[in-house]
Amino acid sequence: MNGRSLTRRRQAFAFDVPSRFFLQRVFDPRRDSTLADDVQRGLRARRKRLPPKHFYDEAGSLLFDRICELPEYYLTRCEERLLRASAAEIIGVARPSDLIELGSGAARKTTLLLDAAETLGITPRYHPLDVCEPMLRASAESLLSRYPWLEVHAVVADYERHLDALPDGQRRLVAFLGSTVGNFTPKRADEFLAEIAARLRPGEHFLLGADLVKQVAVLEAAYDDRAGVTAEFNRNVLKVINRELGGDFDPAAFDHVAFFDRRKRQIEMHLRARRPQRVTLASLGMTVPFAAGETVHTEVSRKFRRQDLEGLCRRAGFVPRRWFSLDEPAFGLMLCERALGVTRALRDARSAPSCATRRWRSRSRLRSARRTCT
Ligand code: SAH
Numbered sequence: 177m178n179g180r181s182l183t184r185r186r187q188a189f190a191f192d193v194p195s196r197f198f199l200q201r202v203f204d205p206r207r208d209s210t211l212a213d214d215v216q217r218g219l220r221a222r223r224k225r226l227p228p229k230h231f232y233d234e235a236g237s238l239l240f241d242r243i244c245e246l247p248e249y250y251l252t253r254c255e256e257r258l259l260r261a262s263a264a265e266i267i268g269v270a271r272p273s274d275l276i277e278l279g280s281g282a283a284r285k286t287t288l289l290l291d292a293a294e295t296l297g298i299t300p301r302y303h304p305l306d307v308c309e310p311m312l313r314a315s316a317e318s319l320l321s322r323y324p325w326l327e328v329h330a331v332v333a334d335y336e337r338h339l340d341a342l343p344d345g346q347r348r349l350v351a352f353l354g355s356t357v358g359n360f361t362p363k364r365a366d367e368f369l370a371e372i373a374a375r376l377r378p379g380e381h382f383l384l385g386a387d388l389v390k391q392v393a394v395l396e397a398a399y400d401d402r403a404g405v406t407a408e409f410n411r412n413v414l415k416v417i418n419r420e421l422g423g424d425f426d427p428a429a430f431d432h433v434a435f436f437d438r439r440k441r442q443i444e445m446h447l448r449a450r451r452p453q454r455v456t457l458a459s460l461g462m463t464v465p466f467a468a469g470e471t472v473h474t475e476v477s478r479k480f481r482r483q484d485l486e487g488l489c490r491r492a493g494f495v496p497r498r499w500f501s502l503d504e505p506a507f508g509l510m511l512c513e514r515a516l517g518v519t520r521a522l523r524d525a526r527s528a529p530s531c532a533t534r535r536w537r538s539r540s541r542l543r544s545a546r547r548t549c550t
């Protein structure tokens with residue numbers, strides 16, 4: 177996206193929105209965002225934390241796109257290499273009428289799947305789903321000009337709460353790439369995949385791209401690059417809070433910290449206060465004290481082994497069909513088919529809204545109760 181403002185691109189696009197492009201807003205990030213709740217809970221906690229989805233406003237999405245180009249951040253290049261080698265087989269097995277991509281971002285690697293489809297004479301509709309609308313529009317624009325046959329039905333949604341908006345289709349392939357599954361805790365990853373499986377029909381497919389465990393030095397360099405782009409990405413969440421919640425965070429007063437926890441097999445990103453400070457969040461009427469050295473945990477990025485991914489997919493109700501991997505640096509792609517039978521995870525995911533949805537609903541109820549009381 178070469179750093180150009182996505183909003184400017186969107187304005188240019190608005191003049192020639194082709195009939196092959198549709199955009200559905202399942203939520204309005206400015207109105208229905210969980211940011212206020214997440215900040216109230218996360219910054220009041222004994223160990224302060226913020227969920228990673230709030231990195232991705234327009235600036236954060238562009239920063240992530242720059243991360244993908246960094247020499248240290250091997251993930252995107254590895255997945256790209258793997259997809260280049262395996263896309264024909266993936267598309268040949270899944271034969272999708274609809275390609276749904278969760279957390280599609282710049283959709284850099286989607287072209288490899290669409291190229292393979294084109295070669296095989298398959299013309300799936302593409303459904304990118306992301307919280308970042310400017311990025312959805314920019315990526316759609318570039319895909320529509322590349323593929324004259326393509327229809328793009330973009331969905332602005334929070335996949336943690338809006339999986340009920342998973343587009344329908346005759347024979348869907350749901351892709352979750354970039355190792356974004358690693359940004360979930362183990363429990364949330366289980367719930368999330370089970371919810372996807374519950375929404376697919378037997379015979380439909382799920383493609384999961386995930387980073388694999390490797391030498392600590394390689395992992396840590398990928399999350400603490402020399403140019404400081406990841407540090408800027410990490411601090412971006414403070415800028416989002418300042419803008420959306422009337423905060424007065426000084427991002428320069430926080431250090432970027434990233435390390436690999438061998439036991440949990442995860443990179444952790446934190447922001448560490450350089451000095452004691454008090455931050456005011458005007459819209460929430462809240463003041464947050466920080467001791468020098470105190471941290472806010474902003475992201476986990478779990479690293480997997482093949483057996484971890486197989487277990488994750490099977491527990492959710494998928495049958496792994498193909499495994500593609502690279503050794504150096506290690507990265508894996510698992511193509512699964514939705515199982516025929518109904519597993520316990522599928523029954524649970526179907527009989528109740530996801531835990532995240534339940535948590536969100538009860539928090540919303542709490543919020544409106546609070547509003548009514550004050
Ligand atoms: N899949 C792309 C982008 C990965 S970055 C790749 O492999 O390069 C993670 C993407 O997920 C971002 O585009 C971000 O906006 C999106 N995202 C993060 N949390 C989300 C959520 N809860 N719901 C929807 N999209 C989310």
Ligand code: AVI
Nearest residue numbers: 243354355356359399406477
């Ligand atoms: C989107 N996600 C998979 C990235 C990752 O590697 O966990 C986000 C990221 N965080 C720091 N660098 C990149």
